[in-house]
Amino acid sequence: MNEALVLGGTALAALSGVPGLFLDRRAPTPHGERAATALLAAAAALGVAGAAGALLATAPSSGLALPWSVPGGVLAVRVDAVAAMFLLQIFVVAALGAVYGLEYWALRDHPDDGRKLRLFYGLMTAGMALLVVARNTVLFLGGWEIMALAAFFTVTTEDRDPAVRQVGFVYLVATRLGTLCLLAFFALLHHATGGFGFVGPPGGAAASPGLATALFVLGVAGFGLKAGLMPLHVWLPGAHSAAPSHVSALMSGVLIKMGIYGLVRLGALFADPPLWWGGTLLALGAASGVLGVAFAIGQHDLKRLLAYHSVENIGIIVMGLGLALLGRSLGRADLVALGLAGALLHTWNHGLFKSLLFLGAGAVVHATHTREIDHLGGLARAMPRTAALFLVGAVAICGLPPLNGFVSELCVYLGLFRAVTMPGGGLAWLGAGLAAPALALIGALAVACFVKVVGAVFLGTPRTAHAAGAHEPGARMLVPMAVLAALCALIGVAPALVAPIVARAVDAWAAFALTPAAATAVAPSAAGGVAAPLADVVPFGWISVASAALIAFLAAGGWALRARLRTAPTAVAPTWDCGYAAPTPRMQYTSSSFAQMLVGLFGWALRPQTHTPHLAGLFPHKAHFQSHVPDAVLDRAALPAAARAARALGWFRWMQHGSIHAYLVYVLVTLLVLLLWRGALA
């Protein structure tokens, strides 16, 4: 029943952009975009109902399985608690983004690409929903590819712009490489399990240590590329900044989480993973987090900056996942529960506040036509509601109480602290002991970065005429943002409301490796697959008490100051600038100057590029100074490696000449060879 609801929602989402193709795009009433949004909203209602049904069900569902003519493929779908968590996120953010798109990318303003955008937006949503519920590797890959290719077409919505085409190409290469890794991964999985089932019974991988290692490495590479884990993030900053903002919100908030979904399922495959798996994920996550936020601080393109924060938050999620695997290896049920709960809850939380921030950035771009932070400023006066909502997202992403980011980061912290208290020496506790301060550093750097964004974009005075002419967006853009902000506050103040959902997902994950089919796993251990009850290890009630205390103090202080200011004589005078009486907007601290010290401290990784003018003589000429932080991994590693590979593989080009019939011949010949080989083996 729940599966049918979700599949119905998926189908509606896939078709949501189709009616618009047949309707007049220049009509005064935009029926096409309304139909697309209505269909996507209906799809979201069905999908959310299905996911909620699965979460409320007392007995786990046995799923749906229909025959499918594709070799190895079965239309097998099942909604368990883990899948339901991801489904809720997909459908909620996609529907809110579609409403936002009504105003942000109105068909009237974008008659050339508005229909294409809506078609692929719906397909991308459908692909994600399909892969999350798929229980067959062929079906999973089908959903994965629909999502990845639809995302390519949404990223390149403005394909008239050469820069957009270029980032689209980088994204396409990255996603093809990821799929290649996944193809190898699923082939090996088939070898290990003898079936095409992805997760759920009959599951569990019986693999030799070598095969298990290969599965782990391929899975981390393939899923990590989609998640944007450092150093596999090279496609992410460009794609997120080039796409329309509600697409960026869906991609950053939800699409990259599909990589996390894959990693979560990968982690569940083995009942007793070796210790270094968890350690590797913990280290990768910490590196991704610290370097992601360090790169973010150096950016002055608003959406690029937000994109690097996705790299950071993916790092925090992967740290939680690594902790869960460590707990499984060590037989520590509390670490499994805390790590996985932190990872899954942060996946939700990041989906909420990062979507909110991208929608807020979209409102800024919509109003000022620039993404350059140093050209903005003072927008809080012209767009106070957007500023307040963006501020909520900024405080939440820094993990500060009383908002939702704090809850999930606290789960990861608690897990790391518990790992540190493990008796005896050993590398595990020391690794956790290094990861906790790394998480603290990530949090503090995020504060520095987001106070810079809020300050440079919304506070002070407008730096350019663009910023001075800003205006508040309409309700169709503000309401989706307000809904996301309200969810951020709700999870932050009352985490006990969502705790049962997360606990169900954690139990589903932990119990999986203990299914009878998994008894032949690498080296089964009795304690390996159990998670401690979540409510026992996370003080959800206390988080609410602490948040309430903070809010009470804030309210009391605000009331006192308000009462005092009502009677106190208040004057208005220009900002004190060391006695200088006529400060101008150009004298404000810019985002680049704010970041300069931190960029210098992380210069060894960021490799900032500065252009410093040479001044000579008593009356030097007008000069320019500029600095920017390009993506060091893309420019110094990925692109040179790609160029070398292109040179080395140049002789293959005789096969690549772009005529379809030749490609068909290749496919035919390959098939024949495989058939003959199969026949020879038999």
Added chain:
Amino acid sequence: MRPALLALHVATALALPPLLLGVVNRTKALFAGRRGAPLLQPWLDLWRLWRKGTVFSPTTTWIFRAAPVVAVATALCAALFVPLAGQTPPLSFAGDLVFVAYLFALGRFFTIAAALDTGSAFEGMGGAREATFSALAEPALFLGLLVLVRRSGSLSLAAMLGPGLAASWTAAGASLLAVLVSLVVVLLAESSRIPFDDPNTHLELTMIHEVMVLDHSGPTLGMALYGAAVKMFVLGALVVRLALPFSLGGPWADWAVFLAGLLALAVLVGVVESVMARLRLTQVPNLLVAACLLSFFGLLLLARTP
């Protein structure tokens, strides 16, 4: 007895912070050969500021007015979770150390945002410094707390700094000493004292905290200063408890020891400010990284102990 102790906790957290500043200032005055202002002078200053009028810059928004409120609220809220004199604080839960550290981060977020709200280059400069230096102080604080977490096997400040702390000193004294030194450095950095920042400087170019609140006046300035004082008090309470972990048998005697320790800490801060110069700004990160490393050595030393 418990309600009386809780009342003492709250009263101390509310009343004592400006007095500590009075002690610091008096120490500096004595070092300079002056008599110095009365110990109550900071309280009198706050009262004077509260009764004054305010001046707001036309560039500022509601965030500028909200920032001092957030600074005071977060610091006072943190004071509810920190054990004073080794007694259980009014509120305590597993992981409250993260909550306290993040409360300070929330206060910092709004203080810097208010500085940027004025549109002044100097206040932006101060905000950038605050953001940079506190980002480096944060890992030092967490590494130090991790040592206490491992020693006590507990995740709440109340238990980490509780009765078991004295035994930790005998079992792992070197670790705790390293953490103590590191936390004193964090205290000086976070409360913007010499050698990180000079609260008495008169040059906006070189200040950190003072320059961020340059545009605040009257009640809002008073709240910002009071919030900073409470923050220093909370961090100081951690340091004092770590340095004086023993118990004299009764809670009132412990309170006496604790208050004497706070007094000594304030004198120490005053002495440091009298005998040291402010570090060059470019050298501040080095000192903070050194504090991180010191705490990390403390953690490494625990590898051998069970």
